Amino acid sequence: MYSEKVMDHFTNPRNVGEIEDASGVGTVGNAKCGDIMKVYLKIEDGIVKDAKFKTFGCGAAVATSSMATELVKGKTIQEALEVTNKAVMEALDGLPPIKVHCSCLAEEALHAALWDYAQKEGIVIEGLEEPVNDISEHEEILEEDY
Amino acid sequence: MNDVVYFDNAATTRVRNEVVEAMTKYFSESYGNPSSVYKIAQTNKNAVEKGREQVAKAINAEKNEIYFTAGGSEADNWAIKGIAESYLDKGKHIITLSIEHHAVLHTCEYLESKGFEVTYLPVDKFGIVELEKIKNAIRKDTILISVMFANNEIGSIQPIKEIGALAKEKGIIFHTDAVQAVGHIPIDVKEMNIDLLSMSAHKFYGPKGIGALYIKKGIKIKPLIHGGAQERNRRAGTENVPGIVGMGVAIELITNELDKEAKRLSFLRDKLIDSILSDIPHSRLNGDRKNRLPGNVNISFEFIEGESILLMLDMKGICASSGSACTSGSLDPSHVLLAIGLPHEKAHGSLRLTLGMFNTEEEVDYIIKELPSIVKRLRDMSPLYEDFVKNKQIVTE
Incomplete structure (x- = not known):
């Protein structure tokens, strides 16, 4: 079902964890669908110095988190913006x-x-739009349902 | 211990050696079409009839009440569509459960598109329907009650005998999808007042692609598969002779061992449930503790997702399944787990382990040993667990 690279990033995920003094933190997805990703970035002088993640989800969710954080490390903010889902998928x-x-x-x-x-x-940041898939909205939906 | 530890016996089972041996001859030497006149054909006709007898005996039916199908899904489709069509003049209402297998649910949905009305009854938090709910759902135009014998995901066993008695009293036809029950718990169609019963050989160590529908004598039913005169004109198609032979041998063997095997599996099941619940915090058992298939374990682990658990188990050589969306092929987790009241995130984190005759206590001990570290590893990676731990700290501070 999964490529060797996906399995490698699932079994040995890179960059799992938190960054205490992160420059930016983003959480997307929702527990209802079964996927939540939380990404921490440490940005200094316009460069992504470090990236970490925590993910609740399937094998692909873990592997893409791992690959995405791996791809942005060392990149400028503009370059980091170009780490698209297509780029992550191709890398896997x-x-x-x-x-x-x-x-x-x-x-x-x-x-x-x-x-x-x-x-x-x-x-x-030029070209960056406000995230639509904000987790807080989904949490409200969850409460309504249960 | 085997390299592969197979805990997915509700999905399918390994065909036992005696069954393979009995079947082999009917692929090679004895290949005749049972409908033909020559000798090898007659031998095969006899083989088919022997299989029919073996199946009938296992559920206390008569030989001519057993009709072979290509499996459980066909049997369910036939039972429901066939009855719906045959009793149109009486009404268009069907009662079933929300936790049925898709072979029943999607068939009912299809009938709804054809103008039938279906009541999908809820179950309690243990996955069992209250008799009162069925009673209240019965209408003048109810023609069929279809209730599964035991659930494939959480193993809950329905009060089939009571439902059968109720259906008989009200003069409504009663079908049960017994795919998960046959060969695992005792079934007596007469005592339980069952009119139609679906079963599938590969769930009890027989081959895939063969099943049967029990149709009580006197029940009218239109065919699903039209063609030749096989199966007393009710199900066309050249008989799957090796399959029928295999199914017959498999059901005879397992029925003879049923009590002993059910006891052995129940012991292993309880050991597995007790150990997991005590070793792994924030885990809960899904389904009923007592009214449960002997080999079924279904547990939800909070803060983690099922497919990840399965991939990690697979790396340890353990085969299992889950009710998470990722394994169901849609965005929604198992309809059964949602029906017993689990919120989505807990349904996503479910693990089903189903034990069978080839499993040993050593294998059970192996997964008991491996599972806690897998769950811990995934929780360490989970933002939900992170939030939980932080909130807990705030509360205790």
Whole structure:
């Protein structure tokens, strides 16, 4: 079902954890769908110095989180914006069709973390839009349902 | 211990050697079509009839009440569509459960699109329907009650005998999808007042692609598969002779061992449940503790997702399944787990282990040993667990 690269990033995920003094944190997805990604970025002088993640989800969700954080490390903010779901998927040698949404979540989580950073710094990152898949909205939905 | 530890016997089972041996001859030497006149054909006709007898005996039916199908799904489709069509003049209402297998649910949905009305009854938090709910759902135009014998995911066993008695009293036809029950718990169609019963050989150490529908004498039912005159004109198609032979041998062997095997599996099941619940915090058993299939374990682990658990188990050589969305092929987790009241996130974190005759206590001990570290590893990676731990700290501070 999964490529060797996906299995490698699932079994030995890179960058699992938290960054205490993160420059930006983004959480996307919702527990209802079974995927939540939280990405921490440490940004200094416009460069992503470190990236960490925590993920609740399937094999593809863990692997894409791992790959996405790996890809943005050392990149400029603009370069980090170009780490798209397509780039993550290609770096993992593809995903089964039903799992493609996981790679979208990885991109959204990165963007959400960058947005958080921009908000904190009071700057505007060109080409970055406010994350739509904000977790707080979904939590409300969850409460309504149960 | 085997390299592969197979805990997915509700999905399918390994065909036992005696069954393979009995079947082999009917692929090679004895390949005749049972409908033909020559000798090898007659031998095969006899083999089919012997299989029918073996199946009938296992559920206390008569030989001519057993009709072979290509499996459990066909039997369910036939029972429900066939009865719906045959009793149209009486009404268009069907009662079933929300936790049925998709072979029943999707068939009912199909009938709804054809103008039938279906009541999908809820179950309690243990996955069992209250008799009163069925009683209240019965209408003048109810033609069929279809209630599964035992659930494939959480193993809950329904009060089949009571439902059968109720259906008989009200003059309504009663079908049960017994795919998970046959060969695992005792079934007596007469005592339980069952009119139609679906079963599938590969769930009790027989081959895939063969099943049967028990149809009580006197029940009218239109065929699902039209064609030749096989199966007393009710199910066309050249008989799957090796399959029928295999199914017959499998059901005879397992029925003879049923009590002993059920006892052995129940012991292993309880050991597994007790150990997991005590070793792993924030875990809960899904389904009924007592009214439960002997080999079924279904546990939800909070803060983690099922497919990840399965991938980690697979690396340890353990085969299992889950009710998470990722394994169901949709965005929603198991309809059964949602029906017993689990919130989505807990349904996503479910693990089903189903034990069978080839499992040993050594294998059970092996998964008991391996599982806690797998759960811990995934929790250490989970933002939900992180939030939980932080909130707990705030509360205790």
